[in-house]
Amino acid sequence: xxxxxxxxxxxxxxxxxxxxxxxxxxxxxxxxxxxxxxxxxxxxxxxxxxxxxxxxxxxxxxxxxxxxxxxxxxxxxxxxxxxxxxxxxxxxxxxxxxxxxxxxxxxxxxxxxxxx
Amino acid sequence: xxxxxxxxxxxxxxxxxxxxxxxxxxxxxxxxxxxxxxxxxxxxxxxxxxxxxxxxxxxxxxxxxxxxxxxxxxxxxxxxxxxxxxxxxxxxxxxxxxxxxxxxxxxxxxxxxxxxxxxxxx
Numbered sequence: 001x002x003x004x005x006x007x008x009x010x011x012x013x014x015x016x017x018x019x020x021x022x023x024x025x026x027x028x029x030x031x032x033x034x035x036x037x038x039x040x041x042x043x044x045x046x047x048x049x050x051x052x053x054x055x056x057x058x059x060x061x062x063x064x065x066x067x068x069x070x071x072x073x074x075x076x077x078x079x080x081x082x083x084x085x086x087x088x089x090x091x092x093x094x095x096x097x098x099x100x101x102x103x104x105x106x107x108x109x110x111x112x113x114x115x116x
Numbered sequence: 117x118x119x120x121x122x123x124x125x126x127x128x129x130x131x132x133x134x135x136x137x138x139x140x141x142x143x144x145x146x147x148x149x150x151x152x153x154x155x156x157x158x159x160x161x162x163x164x165x166x167x168x169x170x171x172x173x174x175x176x177x178x179x180x181x182x183x184x185x186x187x188x189x190x191x192x193x194x195x196x197x198x199x200x201x202x203x204x205x206x207x208x209x210x211x212x213x214x215x216x217x218x219x220x221x222x223x224x225x226x227x228x229x230x231x232x233x234x235x236x237x238x
Contacts, residue, residue: 034224036163043212044163046226057219060226092163096223103176105153105165 001097002028004108011114017081020111022093024074033076038090050076088115118142120213120229127235128203138196138213145191149218152196156209205236
């Protein structure tokens with residue numbers, strides 16, 4: 001199964017842009033990943049799924065247009081433009097692997113985004 | 117509106133068995149291409165997927181905890197139950213349930229419950 005690696009922290013000023021990275025382990029370059037946002041003290045919220053061709057399917061409910069994704073090689077990116085205070089959250093990437101009773105999900109370690 | 121709510125004990129003792137219930141509303145556990153997963157998060161740490169139960173009765177478990185976990189569902193009660201045996205202080209975490217949606221090509225979690233914090237201590 002894949003291993004997902006995320007930088008532990010990122011920061012950006014109000015109104016600026018930031019790109020968060022999720023890196024798949026070697027051999028899993030075709031995998032798509034989901035991005036989840038977790039605001040302080042809250043449960044996670046689905047943002048969107050990304051593959052090598054960009055977004056897969058639709059964004060989660062209420063996710064603004066400021067959020068976009070890209071994929072390249074082993075990296076899957078989440079970009080947030082015009083950062084707002086409410087974007088300060090932990091962001092996790094996740095991927096599914098296998099099928100049937102061998103179906104598993106893995107998550108990255110998360111990136112804490114601080115809005116300056 | 118789809119909602120999921122976790123319930124269960126706040127405190128369990130080491131070696132005890134934990135039983136958590138996820139009660140869903142806004143969709144049926146028998147709906148095609150839907151299911152429920154349990155995911156946990158130790159304080160200040162990352163998410164860890166535990167198990168899932170799908171509409172076609174498919175079940176799966178994380179490899180590292182497979183011997184300790186059992187997931188079941190009661191469609192008539194709109195509930196999915198997770199049991200974890202032989203609890204240890206390292207199992208202290210917020211436990212979430214989340215709906216699994218299936219496009220036919222891939223699956224994702226949406227929405228999630230608010231979570232329930234379980235502390236393991238004597």
